Amino acid sequence: MRTILFLLSCSLLSSYTYSQQWVKIDSVFSPFGVTAQNFSDPEYCDLDGDGDLDLIIGSSADRIEYFMNKGTKTSPVFRRDTTMFSSIYSNGYQFTNSAYVATVDIDTDGDFDLVVGGYNGLILYWNGGDSTEAIWFKDTASFSAINALIGTDAKPSFADLDGDGDPDLIIGIGESLFDGPTPGILMAFRNNGTPSSPSFVPDNSLIAGIPDVGLNAYPTFSDLDGDGDFDLMMGRDLQTMLYYKNTGTKNSPVWTVTSSVVSPLETTTYWKIPTLSDLDGDGDLDLTYGTSDGTIYYFRNIGTSLAPQFQSYAPYFQMIRTNGNAASVSFGDYDKDGDLDFISGDWLGGVQYFRNDGDFLHPNFIKTTAPFTSLDAGSYSIPKFIDIDKDGDLDIVSGELLGKLLLWVNTNGSFVLNTTMFTGIDAGYRSAPAFTDIDNDGDLDMLLGAEDSDSLKFYVNNGSNLFTADNSFINGIAGEYVAHPTFVDLDDDGDMDLVLGTGFGDIYYYENKGTKVFPAWKRNDAIFSSVNIRQGSAAAFADFDGDGRQDMIVGEYSGNFSFFKNNIPTSVRPLTAQFPMEFTISQNYPNPFNPSTTITFSLPAVGTNASPFRFTNTTITIFDLLGREITTLVNDHFNPGTYSVTWNAKNVPSGVYFYRLQSGDFTVTKRMMLLK
Numbered sequence: 001m002r003t004i005l006f007l008l009s010c011s012l013l014s015s016y017t018y019s020q021q022w023v024k025i026d027s028v029f030s031p032f033g034v035t036a037q038n039f040s041d042p043e044y045c046d047l048d049g050d051g052d053l054d055l056i057i058g059s060s061a062d063r064i065e066y067f068m069n070k071g072t073k074t075s076p077v078f079r080r081d082t083t084m085f086s087s088i089y090s091n092g093y094q095f096t097n098s099a100y101v102a103t104v105d106i107d108t109d110g111d112f113d114l115v116v117g118g119y120n121g122l123i124l125y126w127n128g129g130d131s132t133e134a135i136w137f138k139d140t141a142s143f144s145a146i147n148a149l150i151g152t153d154a155k156p157s158f159a160d161l162d163g164d165g166d167p168d169l170i171i172g173i174g175e176s177l178f179d180g181p182t183p184g185i186l187m188a189f190r191n192n193g194t195p196s197s198p199s200f201v202p203d204n205s206l207i208a209g210i211p212d213v214g215l216n217a218y219p220t221f222s223d224l225d226g227d228g229d230f231d232l233m234m235g236r237d238l239q240t241m242l243y244y245k246n247t248g249t250k251n252s253p254v255w256t257v258t259s260s261v262v263s264p265l266e267t268t269t270y271w272k273i274p275t276l277s278d279l280d281g282d283g284d285l286d287l288t289y290g291t292s293d294g295t296i297y298y299f300r301n302i303g304t305s306l307a308p309q310f311q312s313y314a315p316y317f318q319m320i321r322t323n324g325n326a327a328s329v330s331f332g333d334y335d336k337d338g339d340l341d342f343i344s345g346d347w348l349g350g351v352q353y354f355r356n357d358g359d360f361l362h363p364n365f366i367k368t369t370a371p372f373t374s375l376d377a378g379s380y381s382i383p384k385f386i387d388i389d390k391d392g393d394l395d396i397v398s399g400e401l402l403g404k405l406l407l408w409v410n411t412n413g414s415f416v417l418n419t420t421m422f423t424g425i426d427a428g429y430r431s432a433p434a435f436t437d438i439d440n441d442g443d444l445d446m447l448l449g450a451e452d453s454d455s456l457k458f459y460v461n462n463g464s465n466l467f468t469a470d471n472s473f474i475n476g477i478a479g480e481y482v483a484h485p486t487f488v489d490l491d492d493d494g495d496m497d498l499v500l501g502t503g504f505g506d507i508y509y510y511e512n513k514g515t516k517v518f519p520a521w522k523r524n525d526a527i528f529s530s531v532n533i534r535q536g537s538a539a540a541f542a543d544f545d546g547d548g549r550q551d552m553i554v555g556e557y558s559g560n561f562s563f564f565k566n567n568i569p570t571s572v573r574p575l576t577a578q579f580p581m582e583f584t585i586s587q588n589y590p591n592p593f594n595p596s597t598t599i600t601f602s603l604p605a606v607g608t609n610a611s612p613f614r615f616t617n618t619t620i621t622i623f624d625l626l627g628r629e630i631t632t633l634v635n636d637h638f639n640p641g642t643y644s645v646t647w648n649a650k651n652v653p654s655g656v657y658f659y660r661l662q663s664g665d666f667t668v669t670k671r672m673m674l675l676k
Contacts, residue, residue, distance in 0.1 A: 021527065021528075021529070021530050021566075021567055021568045022528065022530050022531050022552065022564040022565065022566065022567060022568075023564065023565040023567050024080075024531075024562055024563070024564055024565075025563050025564070025565055026079070026080055026562075026563075028363060028365070028561075028563035029319065029320045029321070029365070029560070029561045029562070029563060030317075030318065030319050030320070031318050032077070032078060032315070032316055032317055032318055033067060033070075033077055033078035033079050033080070034055060034057070034067050034078045034296065034317055034319075035080075035319060035560055035562075036057050036059060036065075036290065036294040036295075036296055036319070036560075037057075037059035037060060037061040037294050037534065037558045037560070038059060038060045038061075038292060038293060038294045038325070038558050038559075039059055039060040039099065039271055039290070039291075039292050039294070040057055040058070040059050040273070040290030040291065040294050040295070040296055041057065041058035041059065041099065041100050041101055041155075041273045041290050042055060042056070042057055042273070042275050042288050042289070042290050042296055043055070043056045043057070043058070043101040043102065043103055043275055044056075044275060044277040044279065044288070045103035045112050046112075046131075047066070047084065047103075047112060047134055048068060048132060048133070049130075049131040049132035049133075050069075050132075051073055052069040052071065052072055052073035052076060052281075053069055053073065053076065053277055053278075053279060054066065054067065054068050054069045054078075055067040055069070055078055056101045056103065057101070057290070057296075058098055058099050058100050058101040058116065058117075058118075059098060059099070059290075059294070060098075060099065061098055061534050061558075062089075062093045062098055062534065063085065063088075063089045063093065063096070063098050064085055064088075064098050064101055064116060065080065065082075065085075066080070066081050066082075066084035066085055067079060067080055067081065068080075068081045068084075072281070073281040074280060074281035074282070075280075075281075076279060076280075076316075083648050083650065084134065085136070087135075087136055087651055088125060088136055088138070090631075095120060096116070096118075096120070096123065097116040097117055097118030097119065097120050097121075097122075097123050098116065098118055099116075099117055099118035099119075099153075100116065100117035100118060100154070100155045100156060100273075101114070101115075101116055101117075102114075102115040102116075102117070102156045102157060102158055103115075104158040104167050105167075106124070106126075106158075106166075106167060106198050107126070107195070107196050107197075107198070108165075108166065108195035108196065109127075109196070110130070110131055111127045111129065111130050111131045111134065112127060112131075112134070113125065113126050113127050114127070114134075114136065115143075115156050115158075117154050117155055117156050117171075118152075118153075119152045119153075119177070120147075120152075121143065121146070121147030121150060121152070121154065122143040122146060122147055122150070122154065122156055122171075123138065123139075123140070123143070124138075124139040124142050124143055125137065125138055125139070126139055129651075133650060135651050142198070143200075146169070146171075146189060146200060149181070149187070149202070150171050150173065150180070150181065150187060151173060151174075151176030151178070151179075151180020151181055152176040152177050152178060152180060153173070153174030153175055153176050153177070153180070153183075153216075154171045154172070154173060154174065154187075155171065155172040155173075155174065155216075155217070155218050155219065155273070156169060156170075156171055157169075157170050157171070157172070157219045157220050157221055158170075158221075159221035159230040160191075160230070160250075161188075161190075161206045161221075161230060161253055162190060162206065162251055162252070163249070163250040163251035164191075164251075165195055166191045166193065166194070166195050166198060167191060167198075168188065168189065168190050168191045168200075168206060169188070169189040169191070169200050170186055170187070170188050170189075170206065170207060170219050170221070171186065171187045171188075171189070171219075172186055172216070172217035172218050172219045172234070173185050173186070173187060173216075173217055174215070174216040174217070175215055175216065182212060183214070183215045183216060183217075184212040184213045184214045184215055184216060184217050184236070185212045185213075185217060186204075186207045186210055186217055186219060186234075187202070187204065187207075188202070188203055188204050188205070188206040188207045189201060189202055189203065190202075190203035190206060206253065207255070208255070209254070209255050210232070210234075210244065210255050213234060213236040213242060214236045214237050214238075214239070215237050216235075216236060216237050216271065217234060217235075217236060218234060218235035218236070218271075218272060218273040218274065219232055219233070219234045220232075220233050220234075220274050220275050220276055221233075222276040222277075222285050223285075224243070224245075224261070224276060224285055224308050225245060225306055225307070225308065226304075226305040226306040227246075227306075228250055229246045229248070229249060229250035229253065230246060230250070230253065231243070231244060231245050231246050232244040232246070232255060233262075233274045233276060233287070234274070235271075235272030235273050235274045235289060236272065237270050237271060237272070238267070238268065238269075238270055239267055240262050240263070240265050240266070240267045241262045241265055241272055241274060241289075242257065242262065243257070243258050243259070243261040243262045244256060244257055244258070245257075245258045261308055261309075261310070262310075264299070264309075264310050264311065264312070265287075265299065265310065266297075269291040269292065269293075269295070269297075270291065270292040271290070271291050271292035272289050272290075272291060273289055273290045273291075274287060274288070274289040275287075275288050275289070276288075279298070279300075279316070280300060282301075283305055284301040284303065284304055284305040284308065285301055285305070285308065286298065286299065286300050286301045286310075287299040287301070287310050288317075293324065293325070293559060294319075294321070294558055294559065294560065295317075295319065295321075296317040296319070297312070297317070298312070298313050298316040298317050299311060299312055299313065300312075300313040319560070320354065320365055320366075320367055320561065321559045321560050321561060322344050322345075322346045322352055322555070322559040323346055323348070323350065323352065323559070324346045324347050324348055324559055325346065325347045325536075325557055325558060325559045326345060326346055326347040326380050326381075326536060326555075326557055326559070327344050327345070327346065327536075327538065327555030327556055327557070327558075327559050327560065327561055328344050328345045328381075328382050328383070328432075328484065328538040328555040329342050329343075329344060329538060329539065329540035329553050329554070329555045329561065330342060330343050330344075330383060330384040330385045330540060331385065331540050331542050332385030332394045334353070334355075334370065334385070334394055335355060337356075338359070338360055339356045339358060339359050339360045339363070340356055340360075340363075340542050340544075341353065341354060341355050341356045341365075342354050342356075342365070342385075342540065342553070343372075343383050343384075343385060343396070344383070344555055344561075345377065345380065345381030345382050345383050345398065345399075346381060346559070347379055347380055348379060349376050349377040349378040349379045349380065349381045349400060349401075350373070350375070350376065350377075350381060351372050351373055351375045351377070351381060351383045351396060351398065352367065352373060353367070353368055353369065353370040353372070353373050354366065354367050354368075355367075355368050355370075360546070361544065361545055361546045362544075363544050363563075371413055371414060371415055372396055372408065372415045375396070375398075375408055375415060377398040377399075377400040377406050378400040378401055378402065379400065379401045380399075380400060380401040380430060381398050381399070381400055382398060382399035382400070382430075382431065382432040382433070382484065382538070383396050383397070383398040383399075384396065384397050384398070384433055384434070384435065386435050386444065388407065388409070388421070388444070388465060389409060389465075391410075393410045394410055395407065395408060395409050395410045395415075396408045396410075396415065397422075397433050397435075398433075399427070399430065399431030399432045399433055399448075399449075400430075400431060401429060401430060402429065403426045403427040403428045403429050403430065403431045403450065403451075404422070404425075404426060404427075404431060405422035405425055405431055405433060405448075406422075407421050407422060421465055421467075422467070425448065425459065425467060427448050427449070427450035427451075427455055427457065428450050428451065428452050428455050429450065429451040429452065430449075430450055430451035430482050431448055431449070431450060432448070432449035432450070432482075432483060432484045432485065432538070433446055433447070433448055433449075434446065434447045434448075434449070434485035434486050434487055435447075435487070436487035436496045437496075438458075438460075438473050438496065438519060439460065439473070439517055440516040440517045441463065442463070443461040443462075443463050443465075444461055445458070445459060445460050445461045445467075445473070446458070446459045446461070446467055447459075447474065447485045447487075447498070448485075449479075449480075449482075449483030449484055449485045449500070450479070450482075450483060451481065451482050451503070452479070452481075453478070453479035453480050453481050453483070454479055455479060456471075456474065456477065456479035456480075456483055456485075457469055457471060458470055458471050458472075458473045458474045460473070473519060474498075474521070475521070476510075476520070476521040476522075476523075477498065477500075477510055477521050477523075478523075480500050480502040480503075480506070480508065481502055481503045481504060482502060482503030482536065483500050483501070483502060484500065484501035484502070484536075484537065484538035484539070485498060485499070485500050485501075486498075486499050486501075486538075486539055486540055486541065487499075488541040488550055489550075490509065490511070490527070490541070490550055491511055492548075493512075494516065495512045495514070495515060495516045495519065496512060496516075496519075497509065497510060497511050497512045498510040498512070498521065499528075499539050499541070501533075501536075501537035501538045501539050501554070502537060503535070503536055503557075504535065505532075505533035505534050505535045505536065505537050505556070505557075506533075506537065507528040507531055507533065507537050507539055507554070508523060508525065508528070509523070509524050509525070509527040509528055510522065510523050510524075511523075511524050524639065525636075525637055526636055526637050526638050526639055527568070529636045531552075531554075531564060533554055533556055533562065534556065534557075534558065535556065535557040535558065536555075536556055536557025536558075537554050537555075537556060538554065538555040538556075539552050539553070539554045539555075540552070540553055540555075541553075543566075544563075545565070547566075549566035549568065550566055551563070551564060551565055551566045552564040552566065569641070569642070580602035580603065580604045580640065580641070580642060581604055582602070582604050583601075583602065583603060583604060583661075583663060583666040583668070584601065584602040585599065585600070585601040585602075585620075585659075585661040585668050585670065586599065586600040586601070587670060587672075588647075588659065588670070588672045591672050591673060592672075592673040592674065592675040593649075593672070593673075593674060593675070594649075594674065594675055594676050595648055595649045595650040595674070595676070596646055596647065596648045596649070596650075597646070597647055597649070597672060598644050598645070598646045598647075599620065599633070599644065599645055599646075599647070599659060600642065600643070600644040601618075601620070601642070601643055601644075601645075601661055602641070602642045602643075603618060603638055603639075603640050603641060603642075603643075603663055604640055617635075617636070617637050617663070617664075618634055618635075618636065618637070618638050618661070618662070618663040619632060619634055619635045619660075619661070619662050619663075620632070620633045620634040620645060620659055620660065620661050620662075621633070621659070621660050621662075622647060622657055622658070622659050623657065623658045623659075623660065624655065624656075624657055624658075625655065625656050625657075625658075630652060630657065631647075633645045633647055633659075638663075647659075649674050652674065653674075653676070654674050654675055654676045655673070655674060656671060656672075656673050656674075657671075657672055657673070657674060658670065658671055658672070659672060
C-alpha cells in the first residue's frame with residue numbers, strides 16, 4: 001500500500017497546472033502504472049535512449065499508447081506519456097492503426113522505426129529523430145504490395161531469419177473483416193534489400209513446417225535459448241502458446257516444437273499476444289502477453305539465458321478492474337471504516353465490490369467479496385449504493401440491459417430482493433439510476449438513464465418510496481445514448497448539479513443555476529473538455545485528497561477505472577468566482593525554452609450581474625516565422641476565469657515562434673523562442 005500512496009501523493013503535489021482541469025492518475029488503479037484497453041498488444045522498446053525498456057501498447061482503441069519507464073532497467077515503473085505518438089494521430093484517426101505494434105530498426109540507422117498493424121494493413125513510421133528523441137514520418141508506400149496480400153487483421157514481427165544483417169518480416173494472420181488469407185497461418189517476407197533500403201518479398205521457406213494454429217496467430221522472435229539464432233514464440237486463442245526452437249542455424253532456420261517451455265502458462269484466455277524482453281534486467285528474456293479483455297500477464301524467467309523457465313509474477317501489471325466489460329461506479333462506506341468503498345456492475349450482470357483499504361485521504365482499492373457479490377442483475381448491471389429504507393445501512397438498486405430496476409434491501413447484512421418498489425418503471429433498455437433529493441423535501445428522487453437518448457426520465461419520491469414520473473425537473477437536459485447519470489455539487493453552491501456519461505465515452509455537465517427546490521440547468525462543455533474516455537463512461541465523485549474539491553472515478557466499457565484529480569482552481573469555479581476584468585495573455589514562461597513552456601490567459605465575464613456567463617470560444621494557435629500554423633493548443637468554450645496551457649515543442653526545430661489568442665472579438669499575438 002505504501003507504494004500506491006506515495007505515487008498518488010507525488011502526483012497530487014507536483015504535476016498540476018491550470019492547463020488541465022482534471023488530471024488522470026493511473027497509479028490509483030494500476031500501481032505499476034500501465035492501463036490497457038481490450039485486445040492489448042504489448043511491445044517493449046527503449047525509445048528515449050535511457051537504457052531501460054519503455055512500453056507501447058496496441059489495442060482495440062483508436063490509438064497506440066506509450067508508457068515511459070520512470071524506474072530502472074532492473075525495477076521498472078511505467079507512466080503514461082501522451083506526447084510520443086501525438087503527431088501520428090494529430091489529423092484524426094482515419095487511415096491510422098492501433099491494434100498491433102512492432103518496433104524495429106528497418107534502415108539500420110541506430111534508432112527504432114515503428115510499424116503499426118490493423119484494419120489499414122501495415123503502416124510504417126520512419127524515425128527521423130534519433131535514439132533518444134523520436135520524430136515520426138509516415139510511409140504509405142513501403143508495405144503497399146504486402147498489404148494487398150495480408151488482409152485487415154495482420155500482426156507484424158521482425159527478425160533476421162536468414163542472417164544477412166537486415167530484418168525479415170513475418171506476419172501472423174487473424175480474422176479479416178473481408179476476404180483475406182486463412183486465419184491462423186504465418187506469412188513470411190524475406191528482406192532482399194540493403195540495410196539502408198529494405199525490400200520485402202514473399203518467401204515462406206523462412207517458416208517452413210509451422211502449421212495453421214487456429215483463428216489467430218501472434219508471432220514474436222527472440223533468441224530464447226541463447227544459441228545465437230532466433231526462436232519463435234507464438235500466441236493463439238483459448239490454448240497455451242506454442243514455442244518453436246530453432247534447431248537449424250541463424251542463416252537457415254528449422255522449427256521444432258518444444259512444449260515444456262510454455263507448459264506453465266494458462267490455457268483459457270482468448271487473444272494471447274506475446275513479447276519477449278529482459279524486463280527485470282537479469283540477463284534473460286521474460287515473457288509478457290496481452291489478452292482480449294485487456295489484462296496483461298507477465299511471466300518472469302527464473303531459469304537462465306540458455307534454459308528458460310517461466311513463472312507468473314503478480315506485482316507487475318496489476319490492474320484493478322471489473323470482470324469483463326461495462327464498469328460503473330457507486331460510492332459508499334460499506335464496511336463503515338470511515339472511507340469510501342465502491343461497487344461496479346459488469347456486462348454479465350454482477351455486482352463487484354472494491355473495498356478501500358486506505359483512508360479518507362489516501363484511497364487504496366482492493367477487489368474483494370461481500371454478501372452482495374453473488375447478486376445477479378441479468379446483464380449490463382448498473383448498481384448503486386443507496387439507503388432506500390433509511391435504516392442506516394446501504395441497500396443496492398441496479399439497472400440492467402432490459403431496462404428494469406432491481407432492488408436488494410440490506411437486512412442485517414443479508415441482501416433480499418424487493419420486487420414491488422420499482423414495479424412499472426422501465427427505461428426500455430440499459431437502465432441506469434441516479435438518486436438525489438432534487439426538491440429538498442427529505443427523500444431521494446431518481447433520474448433514470450437509458451440506451452435511447454429520448455428515454456431519460458425523472459421520478460419524484462412522495463416520501464414513502466412511491467416514484468412518479470415528472471420530467472419537469474429535467475427541462476433543458478438532453479438525453480444521451482446509453483446515459484449514465486450522477487448528481488454532484490461540483491460548483492459548491494449548495495445544490496446538486498448533473499453529470500451524464502454516455503455510451504460514446506463523452507461526459508456532459510449540467511450546472512444547476514436554480515435552487516435546491518427548483519433546479520434550472522445550464523450545460524457547460526468546458527468542464528470536462530480535458531477528459532478523454534473511449535467508450536461507455538460512468539462517473540462518480542468524492543473528495544479523495546481533502547482539498548474540498550470533488551475528484552472523479554470513471555468506469556469504462558473496457559472494464560477499466562480511471563481516477564481524475566479535480567484541478568479546477570477555486571478562483572474559476574462557477575458562481576463563486578472573482579472573474580478577471582479584461583482579456584489578457586501572459587508572456588510564455590520560461591522564454592527562451594526547451595522543450596516546454598506555459599502560457600497563461602484570462603477571460604473576463606461578459607453579461608449582466610444576474611447572468612455573467614457567456615461561454616466564449618477561445619483559441620490559442622502556434623505559428624512559425626513564415627506564418628505557417630504549427631499546432632492549436634486551445635480550441636474550446638470556456639467560463640470566465642484564468643487558465644494555463646503548456647506547449648511541448650519536442651518535435652519541432654529551434655527558432656522563433658508566435659502564439660495568438662483569439663476569443664470573441666479579442667485577438668493578441670506574442671513572440672517566443674525555442675532553443676534546443
